[in-house]
Amino acid sequence: MREPVILTKGLRRTFGTKADAVEAVAGVDLAVEPGSIFGFLGPNGAGKTTTLRILTTLLPPTAGTATVMGHDVAREPAAVRKRIGYVAQSGGSDPRMSGRGELVMQGRLFGLGADEARHRAGELLDALDLADAGDRLVGTYSGGMRRRLDVGVGMVHRPGLLFLDEPTTGLDPQARARLWDEVRRLRETGTTVFLTTHYLDEADALCDRLAIIDHGRIVAEGTPAELKRAIAGDVLTIGVSGAGDLVAGMLAAQPFVRESSFADGFVRLYVDDGESALPAVLRLLDGHGMAPSSLALHRPSLDDVFLRQTGRSLREQAA
Amino acid sequence: MRFLSDTGLVFRRSLGLSLRNPPWLIVGLIQPLVYLLLFAPILTNLTALPGFGGTSAFNTFVPGLLVMTAGFGTMFVGFAFIDEMRNGVVERMRVTPMSRTAAVIGRTLRDIVVFMVQGLILVVLSIPFGLHVELAGILVAMALLALIGLGLGPVSYALALKLGSEDALGPLVQAVALPLLLLSGVLLPMSLAPDWLQTVAKLNPLYHAVEAMRAAFNAQFSDPAILTGVVWMAALTVVSIAVAGRVFNRATA
Numbered sequence: 297m298r299e300p301v302i303l304t305k306g307l308r309r310t311f312g313t314k315a316d317a318v319e320a321v322a323g324v325d326l327a328v329e330p331g332s333i334f335g336f337l338g339p340n341g342a343g344k345t346t347t348l349r350i351l352t353t354l355l356p357p358t359a360g361t362a363t364v365m366g367h368d369v370a371r372e373p374a375a376v377r378k379r380i381g382y383v384a385q386s387g388g389s390d391p392r393m394s395g396r397g398e399l400v401m402q403g404r405l406f407g408l409g410a411d412e413a414r415h416r417a418g419e420l421l422d423a424l425d426l427a428d429a430g431d432r433l434v435g436t437y438s439g440g441m442r443r444r445l446d447v448g449v450g451m452v453h454r455p456g457l458l459f460l461d462e463p464t465t466g467l468d469p470q471a472r473a474r475l476w477d478e479v480r481r482l483r484e485t486g487t488t489v490f491l492t493t494h495y496l497d498e499a500d501a502l503c504d505r506l507a508i509i510d511h512g513r514i515v516a517e518g519t520p521a522e523l524k525r526a527i528a529g530d531v532l533t534i535g536v537s538g539a540g541d542l543v544a545g546m547l548a549a550q551p552f553v554r555e556s557s558f559a560d561g562f563v564r565l566y567v568d569d570g571e572s573a574l575p576a577v578l579r580l581l582d583g584h585g586m587a588p589s590s591l592a593l594h595r596p597s598l599d600d601v602f603l604r605q606t607g608r609s610l611r612e613q614a615a
Numbered sequence: 616m617r618f619l620s621d622t623g624l625v626f627r628r629s630l631g632l633s634l635r636n637p638p639w640l641i642v643g644l645i646q647p648l649v650y651l652l653l654f655a656p657i658l659t660n661l662t663a664l665p666g667f668g669g670t671s672a673f674n675t676f677v678p679g680l681l682v683m684t685a686g687f688g689t690m691f692v693g694f695a696f697i698d699e700m701r702n703g704v705v706e707r708m709r710v711t712p713m714s715r716t717a718a719v720i721g722r723t724l725r726d727i728v729v730f731m732v733q734g735l736i737l738v739v740l741s742i743p744f745g746l747h748v749e750l751a752g753i754l755v756a757m758a759l760l761a762l763i764g765l766g767l768g769p770v771s772y773a774l775a776l777k778l779g780s781e782d783a784l785g786p787l788v789q790a791v792a793l794p795l796l797l798l799s800g801v802l803l804p805m806s807l808a809p810d811w812l813q814t815v816a817k818l819n820p821l822y823h824a825v826e827a828m829r830a831a832f833n834a835q836f837s838d839p840a841i842l843t844g845v846v847w848m849a850a851l852t853v854v855s856i857a858v859a860g861r862v863f864n865r866a867t868a
Contacts, residue, residue: 352710377710388707390699392632404624405711427774 299366301457301488302351306360309346320346322512323360328505330456333483335503336492337598339608343512344492345385345461352382352459352488365457378406381450381458385465387442388449391435395426395445398434399452406453422446424478438551440471447478451487454490458482460491463500474503496598508602515605519594524596530552530570531600532577534563535590543586547577559607564600618714625713627722631663633725639695644733647680650802651737655744672744673836678828679757679801680737685730685760686801686821689767690792692726693775693784700779715863719854723768727761734760748832755831761843763824766851769859799825823847 309321319482321343328334336344349355351364353373354476362369363378387399395597403413421430424444427438434445443463450458454534461478464472479489493499499506500520508516508523514565516523545566555566567573570593581588603609635638658672660825699705708718738753748756778784798812799805799821804811816822830836835841 352799354706354709370745374712378712380710382707382710384703386701386703386706387779390632390702392635393628397628397631399627401624402711405621405708407712530642 298330298431300327301330302326302334302362302364302490304351304360304362305352307347307362308348309343310358311356318572319512321350321357324509324512324514326507326514328488330488331483331486332504333479333491333502334487335499335506336490336509337496337506337602338492338509339493339494344494344510346512347509348459348461348490348492353377356364358522378453379455379457381453381455382462383443383446383450383458383460385461387446389434389442389445391433392432394431394598395437395441396421396430397450398445402449402452416452419530421453423575424448438471438472439467443471443475444478445550446578447475447482450483455487457488457490460489462492464495466492468605472498491608500598504528505615508598510602510606512609516601519567520598522596523601526601529566529568529596530545530598532573533590533592533594534565534577534588534608535561536563536586537561537589538586543581543584546584547580550576550580552576555604557604557607559603564603566596566604570594616719617712619811620713622719624832626724628687629725630728633729640729640732642698643684643691644736645732646687647684647737648740649762650680651677651741651744654715657727665797667810668794671745671747673741673744674748674831674832675804676802677737677746678832679799679804679825681730681734681756681760682763682821682828683796683797684733684737685763686767686796686799687792688730688733689764689771690757690788691725691766692722693771693778693788694781695724696772696775697779697781697784697794700776705776716856716860717850718768719772719859719863722772723764725769727764730764731757746832749834751836752831755836755841757827759824759831762845762848762852763821764854766820766848769855773859774861795819795821798822801825804829820847820851 299334299486304326305319307324308319311318313322324343324347336347338344339404346355350357351362353369353376356370364376367379369376370526393401399417399420400413403416404410408416408598417430421427422448424446426441426445426448429441434442439446447458447460447463463479464475467475476498479491482489491502501519505519506515506517506523514608518526534543538565539563540558544556544563547553553565554565554568557564565573565577576595578591598611654676659674688831696705709715725814734756735753738748738756740815742748757760774787778787798816798819800816805816805822808816823840823844824847826840
């Protein structure tokens with residue numbers, strides 16, 4: 297096992313005074329392997345960005361430890377900053393500067409000489425498909441171009457670890473797909489990527505491993521496949537009106553139902569084989585003189601994982 | 616070493632941005648220009664008043680204008696900085712090895728260059744109106760402008776960083792800047808004021824800066840006012856940079 301690039305133990309961060317203190321991060325334990333894409337998935341306000349800011353030395357933890365690239369964020373922040381790249385949600389590029397200018401400036405801040413910085417800037421502009429726009433002002437860039445530039449700026453000094461905070465928020469589908477490709481390309485060159493997101497499809501498609509965070513705590517962790525398999529089987533979602541509790545209780549007692557939940561007028565049954573469970577459920581309901589208002593069968597998604605762990609739907613949070 | 620090269624980088628970047636944005640430079644010049652043009656006709660009749668003696672009324676007025684330009688100018692740098700904060704520029708630089716104090720000093724140096732250019736324009740425009748000044752006087756004036764910039768700029772940036780919004784910074788600047796400037800004698804020399812007001816003014820570093828500036832313009836280089844002005848502004852500079860250093864280097868800044 298190689299040394300994790302990120303290791304946290306009992307990480308906590310509280311805001312505010314004792315009376316109305318908010319614990320944004322309430323005991324987070326993480327271990328991120330080098331060369332992987334690690335995702336931090338959760339609704340807005342879950343503590344993703346706060347955790348990210350602690351890991352990038354922008355915020356000190358109130359308790360617990362975090363070691364990034366082998367250095368403690370609280371005791372050796374300067375050493376951490378040298379070894380990481382950071383792309384904030386708001387970007388950080390000045391709209392009045394040119395793309396090339398931003399890249400060169402960042403390079404020089406990391407100690408590259410003038411020529412070296414210019415050369416590196418040209419290299420990155422080519423790699424990110426921004427060569428034509430390099431000398432135009434960032435204010436004229438499209439959202440996707442700006443985000444690609446920000447990733448480039450984060451990578452100027454070739455860090456082994458890149459932090460991305462909600463990288464595709466606000467991007468159109470094409471720009472999103474392009475950025476996903478860029479992130480995968482980074483992993484291929486050996487860079488570890490730690491990203492936060494509230495998009496399920498992004499976490500599912502992009503991440504090698506992910507941690508689901510809610511109210512400052514990690515509620516689930518693993519590869520997307522592992523997480524969905526843990527729920528396993530299929531999900532039968534039955535819309536009920538009226539005596540939902542009774543229906544839920546009756547169905548839950550069935551032998552083919554592994555688990556069930558009832559929320560917002562929907563009974564969710566976690567079964568091994570949805571296709572054979574469906575007619576059985578309909579027969580049962582019919583036998584009790586009940587007709588469901590809706591019926592759906594699907595393979596588990598990360599939303600189901602989130603729902604299972606927290607009792608809320610992530611999709612509804614994001615809406 | 617790191618601090619010096621980082622300051623140089625920030626200075627060059629800030630200067631480049633300012634040069635590409637001429638409207639901002641000109642806006643800073645409009646207020647003093649308006650004062651100059653509107654007060655000029657009145658001033659020519661004022662040589663009889665005490666404190667307005669010397670070579671010409673403009674020799675009393677223009678130094679005050681220079682201090683006013685630098686004074687108001689530094690108060691407003693905070694707003695441009697908040698804009699940079701909003702774009703994420705400041706935060707991004709915090710996750711680099713860059714010296715945090717360099718972020719302040721580099722920008723302040725750029726501001727000083729801007730004041731000097733504005734000051735020179737004002738001086739040149741005033742000469743046809745009757746302003747008498749020697750080269751040595753101009754040089755001393757430029758040095759004083761630099762000290763004013765260093766004395767007020769860093770604290771202005773520190774305030775902007777702490778407050779983070781124009782709604783918070785605006786009223787504070789108004790409440791502090793105006794009395795500070797009026798109590799320094801920029802428009803009318805404090806020698807015209809009653810004794811109690813003059814005593815209060817002597818506690819104002821900008822008052823001493825204005826007095827020093829006037830002495831420089833009148834080529835009275837042996838006047839102790841110049842040294843007094845330099846010492847006051849230098850002391851303010853030390854405090855200002857110390858405060859800004861603390862604010863910018865705090866972990867959560």
